[in-house]
Amino acid sequence: MKWYEDINLQILSLHTSSAIVFDLQLFAAEDEGRTEEPTEKKLREAREKGQVAKTEELPQALVVIFAMITIVVFCGFIFETIIRMMHYYLTSFSHFQLTERSLFHEAIATGIESFKILLPIFVATVIAALLGNIAQVGFQISTHPLKFDLSKIKFDPATMARKIFFSRQVAMNLFKSIFKVVVIGFVCYLVISNDFDELIKTPDISVGLAFQNISIIALKIIIWSTVCLLVLSIPDYIFQKREYIESLKMTKQELKEEWKETVGDPHVRARLQEMQRELIMRNMIREVPKADVVVTNPTHFAIAMRYEPEAMYAPMVIAKGVDAMALRIRQIALDNNILVIENRPLAQELYQRVEVGDIIPEDLFYAVSLIYAEVYKKRNYKAAI
Numbered sequence: 001m002k003w004y005e006d007i008n009l010q011i012l013s014l015h016t017s018s019a020i021v022f023d024l025q026l027f028a029a030e031d032e033g034r035t036e037e038p039t040e041k042k043l044r045e046a047r048e049k050g051q052v053a054k055t056e057e058l059p060q061a062l063v064v065i066f067a068m069i070t071i072v073v074f075c076g077f078i079f080e081t082i083i084r085m086m087h088y089y090l091t092s093f094s095h096f097q098l099t100e101r102s103l104f105h106e107a108i109a110t111g112i113e114s115f116k117i118l119l120p121i122f123v124a125t126v127i128a129a130l131l132g133n134i135a136q137v138g139f140q141i142s143t144h145p146l147k148f149d150l151s152k153i154k155f156d157p158a159t160m161a162r163k164i165f166f167s168r169q170v171a172m173n174l175f176k177s178i179f180k181v182v183v184i185g186f187v188c189y190l191v192i193s194n195d196f197d198e199l200i201k202t203p204d205i206s207v208g209l210a211f212q213n214i215s216i217i218a219l220k221i222i223i224w225s226t227v228c229l230l231v232l233s234i235p236d237y238i239f240q241k242r243e244y245i246e247s248l249k250m251t252k253q254e255l256k257e258e259w260k261e262t263v264g265d266p267h268v269r270a271r272l273q274e275m276q277r278e279l280i281m282r283n284m285i286r287e288v289p290k291a292d293v294v295v296t297n298p299t300h301f302a303i304a305m306r307y308e309p310e311a312m313y314a315p316m317v318i319a320k321g322v323d324a325m326a327l328r329i330r331q332i333a334l335d336n337n338i339l340v341i342e343n344r345p346l347a348q349e350l351y352q353r354v355e356v357g358d359i360i361p362e363d364l365f366y367a368v369s370l371i372y373a374e375v376y377k378k379r380n381y382k383a384a385i
Contacts, residue, residue: 034249041258042248052137053244057176057233059132064226066128068219070120078117085113136237172239179232187224191217284319284356285332291318293375294333294340297347302326304333305350305360307372315368317354339375346371 038046046052071078096102192199195217202210250258284304288294291304292315301322307315321329333340346367354360360368 034251036250036252036255038245038248038250039255039258042250046248047137051244051248053237053241054133054136055233055236055240057229057236058136059129061226061229061233062128062132063125064222064229066124067121068222068226070124074120081113081117085110169243172236172243176232176236180229183228184221184225187228188221191220191224195220280356281321281325284321285328287318288329288332289336289338291333291338293371294329294338295347295350295371296326296330296340296342297344297351298342299323299330300326301347301351302329302333303347303350303354304329304338305368305371312359314359314362314365315372316359317350317356320351320354320356322351339378341371341374343367343371 195213198213199217202213205213287306288304291306293305295301295303295305302320302325303317304319305315306318319329330340332338346364349364349367350360353364
């Protein structure tokens with residue numbers, strides 16, 4: 001458990017007659033006992049459910065930036081459309097016949113013009129929101145957060161109070177809200193103070209120039225506020241990433257259960273390994289009668305070798321065993337009239353270094369060649385008889 005989950009902070013008042021004890025356990029992780037880091041499987045499942053670590057400040061900042069860029073690019077079109085609409089209604093107001101049909105027609109026309117104005121801004125903000133989220137978590141579509149799960153609704157006043165008043169997430173959100181209000185207010189103060197003289201002149205200048213000056217001041221406020229949001233998004237993302245990992249931490253029991261699901265039950269796995277060993281042994285036993293020679297130690301180790309000049313460039317180990325298996329290999333060799341040669345160093349080297357089905361290493365060629373020389377000598381002797 002982390003230090004903030006284990007240590008109680010006590011704040012003593014300045015008065016000796018009283019003391020205030022503040023329990024930091026209120027800020028501890030909600031799930032006790034979750035001390036293990038989440039596995040890759042846990043992280044992948046959480047991502048598939050739409051649970052990812054991200055900050056909302058980056059998409060917000062990008063939305064503001066893209067919207068402002070779109071407004072600047074299309075400002076001429078937007079301004080002309082608004083002027084044309086105002087001119088139409090102001091000059092034609094006296095000729096309007098207020099009927100249900102005419103009102104419906106004008107509402108449709110106004111809606112179409114408004115849609116033309118807002119469409120570029122809407123498209124830009126949607127693209128900005130997508131980029132802000134994809135940049136953090138990649139492209140992932142999940143409908144799981146939309147599902148309604150009654151099992152997650154539990155009425156527990158203590159837990160609810162702790163989530164509302166003593167949660168790190170709530171504290172961080174409160175800090176971000178205060179930071180935004182303070183910083184944006186301070187930015188507004190600095191920008192307005194710097195351009196205060198221009199604002200004072202607005203009653204004495206034309207409407208167009210006054211609108212231009214106010215627009216420039218508003219643009220400055222928006223730009224600097226957006227920069228502050230981008231700066232805030234960095235520590236917020238680090239915090240959200242940490243909280244995300246904390247929320248996915250697992251208990252030791254959960255880790256064991258996942259290991260069983262992923263790799264299999266240890267008892268079942270042990271049984272499978274035993275069956276594999278039995279299968280390998282049975283295969284080795286079937287191969288022993290095909291051997292040319294069996295090298296022993298004399299009873300602890302037994303290694304059966306076979307050499308086919310047209311298919312192999314060196315002899316191959318086709319079976320090996322220790323103790324009981326070595327005795328079994330030796331007995332099968334004797335029953336099938338296979339030569340058994342005792343060579344303690346060579347038997348130990350072959351057993352430790354060469355797996356079944358492997359060719360003997362080059363540094364053992366000479367020692368094995370002496371064994372095969374004796375094998376060929378015995379075969380020639382039997383053939384002569």
